[in-house]
Amino acid sequence: MDNFTVGVVVFPGSNCDRDVSWALEGCLDIRTKYLWHESSDLSDVDAIVLPGGFSYGDYLRCGAIARFSPLINALDDFIKSGKRVLGICNGFQILTESGFLPGALVANKNLNFICDDVELDIVSSKGGWFNYGDEKKTIKLPIAHGEGRYHCDSDTLKKLVDNELIALRYKNNPNGSSFDIAGITNEKGNVLGLMPHPERACDETIGGIDGLFTLKSLILK
Amino acid sequence: MDQFAVKVFVRLRPSVLDPAGEATKSASIKLGAEGIKSLRIGKIIEVKIEGNGENEVREKIDLLCDRLFANTVIEDYEYSLEKL
Numbered sequence: 543m544d545n546f547t548v549g550v551v552v553f554p555g556s557n558c559d560r561d562v563s564w565a566l567e568g569c570l571d572i573r574t575k576y577l578w579h580e581s582s583d584l585s586d587v588d589a590i591v592l593p594g595g596f597s598y599g600d601y602l603r604c605g606a607i608a609r610f611s612p613l614i615n616a617l618d619d620f621i622k623s624g625k626r627v628l629g630i631c632n633g634f635q636i637l638t639e640s641g642f643l644p645g646a647l648v649a650n651k652n653l654n655f656i657c658d659d660v661e662l663d664i665v666s667s668k669g670g671w672f673n674y675g676d677e678k679k680t681i682k683l684p685i686a687h688g689e690g691r692y693h694c695d696s697d698t699l700k701k702l703v704d705n706e707l708i709a710l711r712y713k714n715n716p717n718g719s720s721f722d723i724a725g726i727t728n729e730k731g732n733v734l735g736l737m738p739h740p741e742r743a744c745d746e747t748i749g750g751i752d753g754l755f756t757l758k759s760l761i762l763k
Numbered sequence: 764m765d766q767f768a769v770k771v772f773v774r775l776r777p778s779v780l781d782p783a784g785e786a787t788k789s790a791s792i793k794l795g796a797e798g799i800k801s802l803r804i805g806k807i808i809e810v811k812i813e814g815n816g817e818n819e820v821r822e823k824i825d826l827l828c829d830r831l832f833a834n835t836v837i838e839d840y841e842y843s844l845e846k847l
Contacts, residue, residue: 603834610831639834646836653782693779693837718780
């Protein structure tokens with residue numbers, strides 16, 4: 543992949559950063575670089591992943607404190623330049639708290655922390671994150687979250703639907719999310735946030751490879 | 764500089780389901796409490812803050828509430844303020 547480098551952000555409390563890096567390097571041969579959350583120099587990375595975990599212990603609200611890190615402040619220009627940002631689980635929560643994606647993620651309806659594999663319908667391939675064409679309409683990815691219920695008001699939901707910003711919907715909504723939403727993009731399509739973990743589905747021997755395509759999409763221009 | 768004690772109340776908006784509140788309501792009924800029509804859980808944040816008068820302190824607290832203490836997509840807030 544030449545010198546294309548994906549920055550994997552590390553917050554205090556991130557715990558999927560190494561999984562993301564391993565999946566990109568080991569399964570896709572894409573170079574990665576860990577970015578400490580206090581760094582605001584994004585000049586030598588071409589795309590960014592905000593990984594899952596419990597940044598700042600999920601204090602106050604999931605993602606609420608991480609939002610104020612220097613790196614997230616620098617993300618605005620990075621996104622405006624058209625570079626790609628993928629927020630997984632806690633990364634999705636940080637993207638909504640920061641206002642890069644609309645809505646919010648709140649406690650699962652049944653209050654359980656849910657670890658499971660879920661079937662997901664690909665609703666939109668905006669940004670090319672799930673652009674399988676006719677080959678695939680459904681994928682299976684693992685989820686692991688206590689606060690993954692997507693919530694937004696009806697105006698926002700209409701906007702998401704009208705502009706084809708809903709990327710993934712749960713087939714069997716596990717957490718009570720509005721409109722079964724599991725993942726959304728921004729209008730440009732270069733930012734994707736999703737609760738399921740693509741990095742945990744990159745090798746047949748550990749439960750499937752449906753996450754590979756999305757991680758590989760980080761290198762799209 | 765004046766010092767103020769501020770109590771900020773953060774609540775889920777009425778339109779947002781509060782499963783923790785529902786679970787606590789269910790436990791309250793099991794405890795034998797009768798007549799509970801609704802139970803919702805919020806947060807209280809206590810702040811001691813200095814500033815030049817109430818107006819300046821209110822400006823600071825408004826910013827904190829709007830940007831940090833509450834996520835206004837899902838939560839409402841209000842606060843009380845007492846000069847110490």
